[in-house]
Amino acid sequence: MKFSDYTFLAFASLKERRGRTLGAVLGVIIAVVALSLALGVGESFQIAFKEQMEKTLAANSVYIFSSIGLTEADLAYYRNIYEVEDVFGIAFETIKLIDPSGVKTVTLVAIEPRWLPEFLGVTSLEDLIEEGSYDMSGLGVIVGSDVWKDPQTGQKLRNVGETLTVQVSGGKAKQITFFIIGLAKETGGIRGPGMNPDNAVYMEPEAFFTYIAKRRVYNLVVVVAKDSKYVSNVEKEVRAFSPPHARVFSPAAMIKQVSIFVTALQTILGVVSSVGIGVTALWVFDSMTISVIQRTREIGILKAIGFKSRDILLLFLMEAAVISVIGSISGVAIAMLLSSLVRIPVFGYTLRATITPSITLLSIALPILANLVASLLPARRAASLDPVRALRYE
Amino acid sequence: MSSFVEVRDVWKIYDMDGIKVEALRGANFDVEKGEFLGIVGPSGSGKSTLLHIIGGLDKPTKGEVVVEGVRINELSDEELSEYRNKVVGFVFQMFYLIPRFTALQNVEMPLIARGVPREERRKRAMEALEMVGLGDRAFHKPNQLSGGEQQRVAIARAIVGKPRLLLADEPTGNLDSESAKSVMEVFKKLNREHGLTIILVTHNLELVWYCNRVIRLADGRVKRIYRAGEYREMLSSMLKSGL
Numbered sequence: 029m030k031f032s033d034y035t036f037l038a039f040a041s042l043k044e045r046r047g048r049t050l051g052a053v054l055g056v057i058i059a060v061v062a063l064s065l066a067l068g069v070g071e072s073f074q075i076a077f078k079e080q081m082e083k084t085l086a087a088n089s090v091y092i093f094s095s096i097g098l099t100e101a102d103l104a105y106y107r108n109i110y111e112v113e114d115v116f117g118i119a120f121e122t123i124k125l126i127d128p129s130g131v132k133t134v135t136l137v138a139i140e141p142r143w144l145p146e147f148l149g150v151t152s153l154e155d156l157i158e159e160g161s162y163d164m165s166g167l168g169v170i171v172g173s174d175v176w177k178d179p180q181t182g183q184k185l186r187n188v189g190e191t192l193t194v195q196v197s198g199g200k201a202k203q204i205t206f207f208i209i210g211l212a213k214e215t216g217g218i219r220g221p222g223m224n225p226d227n228a229v230y231m232e233p234e235a236f237f238t239y240i241a242k243r244r245v246y247n248l249v250v251v252v253a254k255d256s257k258y259v260s261n262v263e264k265e266v267r268a269f270s271p272p273h274a275r276v277f278s279p280a281a282m283i284k285q286v287s288i289f290v291t292a293l294q295t296i297l298g299v300v301s302s303v304g305i306g307v308t309a310l311w312v313f314d315s316m317t318i319s320v321i322q323r324t325r326e327i328g329i330l331k332a333i334g335f336k337s338r339d340i341l342l343l344f345l346m347e348a349a350v351i352s353v354i355g356s357i358s359g360v361a362i363a364m365l366l367s368s369l370v371r372i373p374v375f376g377y378t379l380r381a382t383i384t385p386s387i388t389l390l391s392i393a394l395p396i397l398a399n400l401v402a403s404l405l406p407a408r409r410a411a412s413l414d415p416v417r418a419l420r421y422e
Numbered sequence: 423m424s425s426f427v428e429v430r431d432v433w434k435i436y437d438m439d440g441i442k443v444e445a446l447r448g449a450n451f452d453v454e455k456g457e458f459l460g461i462v463g464p465s466g467s468g469k470s471t472l473l474h475i476i477g478g479l480d481k482p483t484k485g486e487v488v489v490e491g492v493r494i495n496e497l498s499d500e501e502l503s504e505y506r507n508k509v510v511g512f513v514f515q516m517f518y519l520i521p522r523f524t525a526l527q528n529v530e531m532p533l534i535a536r537g538v539p540r541e542e543r544r545k546r547a548m549e550a551l552e553m554v555g556l557g558d559r560a561f562h563k564p565n566q567l568s569g570g571e572q573q574r575v576a577i578a579r580a581i582v583g584k585p586r587l588l589l590a591d592e593p594t595g596n597l598d599s600e601s602a603k604s605v606m607e608v609f610k611k612l613n614r615e616h617g618l619t620i621i622l623v624t625h626n627l628e629l630v631w632y633c634n635r636v637i638r639l640a641d642g643r644v645k646r647i648y649r650a651g652e653y654r655e656m657l658s659s660m661l662k663s664g665l
């Protein structure tokens with residue numbers, strides 16, 4: 029028997045049992061869409077998270093947080109660690125913006141202008157500013173996008189050159205007026221270390237320590253290693269030098285941990301979606317078993333006119349293969365279409381599923397394999413039927 | 423010289439939950455090439471069983487069947503399929519066409535099993551249909567054909583692969599006398615004009631007139647073999663014994 033004849037006969041019998049065939053194909057499609065989207069979204073989340081982390085928190089840095097604050101002396105210790113390229117400190121203060129519309133809480137961030145790109149995850153200062161300048165000095169500040177425009181409507185609320193009056197609760201001055209020198213671009217995505225970088229006002233540290241802060245301490249210190257391969261070493265040393273109230277972490281380690289977590293999540297999603305494929309395989313098994321019984325006499329006829337047992341076996345396997353191939357290819361096609369049209373919110377990201385080649389391969393191969401295994405038993409039963417008995421079957 | 427078909431002491435014993443049913447009890451006869459052999463006998467005498475064994479659909483419990491010098495009960499499952507496909511053609515009482523296929527496709531089936539390319543098998547199936555007088559019904563489905571036409575499609579399917587032996591098990595059993603006649607005329611043509619060897623099992627004693635020899639089977643054994651001139655004698659003897 030020829031391959032083309034197996035497909036011809038398989039199609040003919042599938043066409044005759046349209047309802048069952050359609051049901052099985054639909055089952056495969058749904059299972060494949062679920063599987064590839066689940067894996068695809070996991071993949072996207074992994075990629076997006078990693079990118080964001082690497083952008084905002086450089087992979088070769090170690091971060092030290094302290095609400096009490098780290099002193100210049102602490103920074104000097106860190107600078108002395110061999111393998112450390114640079115160290116910079118950032119101070120935070122919660123302030124209240126006084127607006128015609130009301131009072132709004134934002135974070136005042138004291139940071140050297142040259143470290144701003146690193147802190148906000150952009151490559152250069154030019155990429156940072158929507159309008160105005162980035163040269164912060166004295167009371168000239170850069171405001172984050174949520175401060176100068178309405179986060180909902182996008183309507184512009186503040187302009188370069190205007191003043192910004194804020195209330196400082198724990199600081200020296202009760203009220204202070206800044207000049208807006210620059211409007212920062214929207215950073216989007218991840219909410220930086222304990223704050224939202226869009227809902228912030230950035231100023232130069234010297235002025236901050238002069239006018240706002242009571243003490244010259246930093247809430248966040250970033251230690252940049254000479255190379256990302258030194259990070260774990262640097263992290264160890266930083267821990268040794270840090271005061272007990274400080275919390276130390278490195279993005280590299282964190283990315284790794286999240287990545288492990290996401291992979292586990294992806295595996296669980298994959299396993300859950302595979303249940304769908306298993307259910308479809310059971311359906312294929314069931315429908316094949318019924319089909320073999322219903323077509324007992326036909327099998328007898330085929331054997332009587334010279335079809336070999338192997339031909340009958342392959343004929344039934346071909347039917348399962350046709351169902352699975354059509355189902356899984358359409359399923360992957362639908363999943364790809366959906367992934368390009370629909371964004372799915374996951375932990376604060378809105379993601380499109382990334383259907384990688386390996387996901388495609390898995391989503392196509394798995395149902396084909398499962399359905400072939402499921403139809404093996406009924407197909408073998410069909411192949412081993414005794415022709416005389418099969419012909420007599422009513 | 424050995425015969426075309428040799429049936430040698432063939433026994434078939436069915437075991438139904440310990441109860442032994444002896445369908446054939448040492449059947450013995452030969453069939454010569456080009457013969458049109460009839461097999462008659464009462465219901466349950468083992469006619470179908472015998473035909474199935476000769477056609478390689480079933481195996482004897484004891485004894486052997488030799489066709490063209492080949493002991494067919496020694497063939498493997500795969501060789502038996504080939505034997506059924508190439509050496510014999512079957513025609514059954516119930517036609518056994520596949521309802522979803524057209525007459526032409528049904529006739530093509532033995533050639534599909536053989537791996538004949540599509541164009542060629544179309545052509546040969548069409549020729550077979552024309553031979554049974556159904557060239558104009560090629561694209562009808564079985565349920566659009568009369569019983570006699572369905573049976574002739576089944577005959578076309580049986581002969582499309584050019585077998586050397588045609589086995590027919592009560593081929594007219596489900597047909598009215600008109601259709602039965604048209605079917606028998608096809609058998610006659612195949613036998614007389616194409617030299618095809620035919621074994622015909624029948625209940626209908628009128629059909630023995632088509633045969634050159636008739637085997638009378640009773641209780642799984644050959645009771646007597648009648649030559650063409652002895653049919654009147656056979657019929658009266660069978661009527662007397664009530665069969």
Ligand SMILES: Nc1ncnc2c1ncn2[C@@H]1O[C@H](COP(=O)(O)OP(=O)(O)OP(=O)(O)O)[C@@H](O)[C@H]1O
Nearest residue numbers: 436438443444445464465466467468469470471472
């Ligand atoms: N699969 C089977 N299992 C048990 N007994 C069987 C089986 N097939 C046939 N028999 C028995 O064997 C005997 C011969 O059956 P067979 O079908 O050959 O008879 P037949 O001469 O063709 O009868 P009919 O003229 O009614 O078709 C019968 O008694 C039948 O009951």
Ligand SMILES: [Mg+2]
Nearest residue numbers: 469470471591
């Ligand atoms: Mg019978």
